[in-house]
Amino acid sequence: xxxxxQSPKYLFRKEGQNVTLSCEQxxxxxxMYWYRQDPGQGLRLIYYSQIVNDFQKGDIAEGYSVxxxxxxxxxxxxxxxxxxxxxxxxxxxxxxESTDTQYFxxxxxxxxx
Amino acid sequence: GQxxxxxxxxxxxxxxxxxxxCTYQTSGFNxxxxxxxxxxxxxxxxxxxxxxxxxxxxxxxxFLSRSKGYSYLLLKELQMKDSASYLCALSNYGQNFVFxxxxxxxxxx
Numbered sequence: 648x649x650x651x652x653q654s655p656k657y658l659f660r661k662e663g664q665n666v667t668l669s670c671e672q673x674x675x676x677x678x679m680y681w682y683r684q685d686p687g688q689g690l691r692l693i694y695y696s697q698i699v700n701d702f703q704k705g706d707i708a709e710g711y712s713v714x715x716x717x718x719x720x721x722x723x724x725x726x727x728x729x730x731x732x733x734x735x736x737x738x739x740x741x742x743x744e745s746t747d748t749q750y751f752x753x754x755x756x757x758x759x760x
Numbered sequence: 761g762q763x764x765x766x767x768x769x770x771x772x773x774x775x776x777x778x779x780x781x782c783t784y785q786t787s788g789f790n791x792x793x794x795x796x797x798x799x800x801x802x803x804x805x806x807x808x809x810x811x812x813x814x815x816x817x818x819x820x821x822x823f824l825s826r827s828k829g830y831s832y833l834l835l836k837e838l839q840m841k842d843s844a845s846y847l848c849a850l851s852n853y854g855q856n857f858v859f860x861x862x863x864x865x866x867x868x869x
Contacts, residue, residue, distance in 0.1 A: 680856070689847060690803070690859040705856065737802055748793060749857060751802035 650674065651752035653738050658757045660732075668723045668755045670738035679721035680739040680749060683707060690737065696721055697743060725757065732759045764860035766848060771866045776838050780863045782831045782848035789850040794822050794833045797845045797862070806846075807833065835865075843867045 651672040660666045670679065678697045682690040692705030696715040710729025715721055721740075725732045735756050739749040764784045772778040782792070791810045795803035809815055809824035809831065821834040833846055845862040852858065 682859075687864075689861040690849075692856060692858070695856050703856075735800075748805040748808060751804070754800075754802050756800075 651738060651740055651750055653736075653752035653755050655755060656753065658755055660757070660759050662759055663727045665727055666725050666732075666757065668725065668736055668738075668757070670721045670723065670752055671719055672721075672740045672750075672752075673719060674740055674750065675718070676740035676750075677718070677743045678741045679715070680741075681705075681711075681713065681721070681723045682737045682739065684735045684737060684754075693723065732757060764848060764850065764858060766846075766860045766863045768861070769864045769866070771868060772838055774838055774840060774867055774869050777834065777836050778838060778865065780833045780835070780846050780865065782833070782860055784829050784831075784848075784850060784860075786829075786850060789852055791851045792822075792824050792831050793849045793851060793857070794820075794831075795847045795849065797847060799844075803847055838867050840867050840869065 654669050680695040681693040684690050691707050693711050694702055694713040696702035699718050702713050702715050710726055712724045735754050737754045738752040741747045741749045766782050791808050793808040794806040796806050797803040806820050807817055807822040812824055814823045819836045824831045843866050845864045847859050847862045849857045849859045
């Protein structure tokens with residue numbers, strides 16, 4: 648089946664540790680995105696990538712890093728520099744046409760203790 | 761920049777019709793999308809508008825007026841499972857999306 652997978656569903660980390668969230672898609676989509684969602688809030692864009700080996704900062708990129716070495720994969724690292732990392736993280740992908748919808752993975756809920 | 765506004769919460773009765781509004785201020789965008797998100801889950805696509813007018817998809821319809829900076833999502837024959845958050849989003853020419861804050865809809869029996 649085609650789709651987007653994110654793992655794990657729930658993740659706990661101690662303060663000061665870096666953590667990497669995985670996102671894989673087999674939809675053959677060129678574009679991939681990372682969003683953060685806080686309770687009762689909308690989605691805020693962290694990073695996006697329209698093609699392999701290229702990515703752009705979104706609205707809240709500070710304290711995060713990404714890589715796009717393969718078309719199918721777009722991992723997000725939450726670094727210790729991110730001041731308030733506890734949140735729900737959503738990965739999405741789409742074709743490059745701007746009228747195409749984004750398809751979302753199931754999300755990873757990160758809790759930093 | 762792009763500012764998108766939606767009502768924070770709405771309540772409606774099972775079987776009724778509800779309209780969720782989305783207003784925006786932007787210099788330009790390609791299309792306007794509506795998503796449904798149940799608590800703790802990923803958003804799922806409902807509808808989108810590129811041109812002005814009404815797009816109908818079963819119980820859901822979406823309307824766009826670019827001149828008025830306004831869109832709405834219309835849900836008919838409400839069901840309990842429609843209780844969720846509804847997000848409107850603008851797609852930019854650079855292919856990234858900007859999401860509104862979302863409207864939490866509660867459907868009561």
